Amino acid sequence: MVKSLLDKENCALVFVDQQAGLAFGVGSEDRQVLLNNAVALAKTAKVFGLPIVASTSATKVYSGPMMPALQRAIPDVSAIDRRNMNAWEDDAARNAIVATGRKRLLISGMLTEACVNFLALSAAEEGYEVFVVGDACGGLTPQSHELALRRMQAAGIHMTSWIQVLLELQRDWTRHDTYDGARAIVEEFAGGYGIGLAYARDMIKPG
Template sequence: MTSEPRRDPLTDPLLTPENSALVVIDFQPTQVAAVHSMDAALMTKNVVTLARIATTFGLPIVLSTVNVAKGQPPTVAELKAVLAESAEIDRTQINAWEDIEFRAAVEATGRRQLVISALWTEACLAYPTLDALREGYEVFPVVDAIGGTSEEAHRAGLRRVEAAGAQPVSWVSVATELQRDWARRDTAVPIREIVVVDRLMKE
């Protein structure tokens, strides 16, 4: 039971707390209500868990909303409670990558691996993913923490970004890839609590 020496966390080809950032786009009540590709309550629980994982590992987080300034409700309360330290970048663009402040926030993280959760899959997930890929980022859509307006739209959106080079992941795989070794005690206990105790053993 001897672990290899830890790889350089900046050049590791897998996700590490030092090379990745979490991007969360448009988890607002109106968008959640229009999701029909999976159970909306479960999807919301999954993105909240993803946010807990990201904060546990200290990932930079970019949180964006659309049209709050025009009267749309902000990020759903249970997610915002976890991301209380993350300012919401409000936009009018459907494609967040075309918003100057959003792009600047992503670039400011200094990370090239983007774990992304956005509503809806076929639009606000697909468009910034495609643009980020074109600019040399690696993008990891979290398939069980996103949703489309129909099952067909969700699948088509995922196929489109995967064909362009996106790497679909799940919230569990994000947690275990960032943790990688249970001997890393500083995060092993809280991650086991979040993933195993709070979720997998209760479902």
């Protein structure tokens, strides 16, 4: 059960296997939409100062590096490469997550059925409160993606979306330290909601 709302002081973001070689196999959502959602999530984490851990797998033999658009959003984050599918079973990746000191993890990655699922279930078993950002995760098919989310949810893992993460962290638009950054992300990535915010800024003038 969620004890409180997400806060910038109590959570960390983990990207797992956000790589083109894996994106080729994604059929649960349009790949560009998934990439945009992941970039929006990364930018959100930067605006709110969340610790970010990124891990990749098989970069040299199959999957390639972390997707360039995502890397550009978090240029100071170096991905930890692994051989196995479960990042929690890789000492370097697990130690980096533990070193954030945060007990709430936001997870985004590919594939939902494997690398996301394994990391989320393993971290939850170790006492972490895990939130999977479902619209920033890609599965092989819509059905297998949904079934993977359901399995994690049945294990007590929470489902969320990138826009909910942003709004939950901001909560009050009078929080001026993050207002400009959060609003810019919404305008760029949040579709009609972002269009509405831009319209309000440009067209609605004080009396």
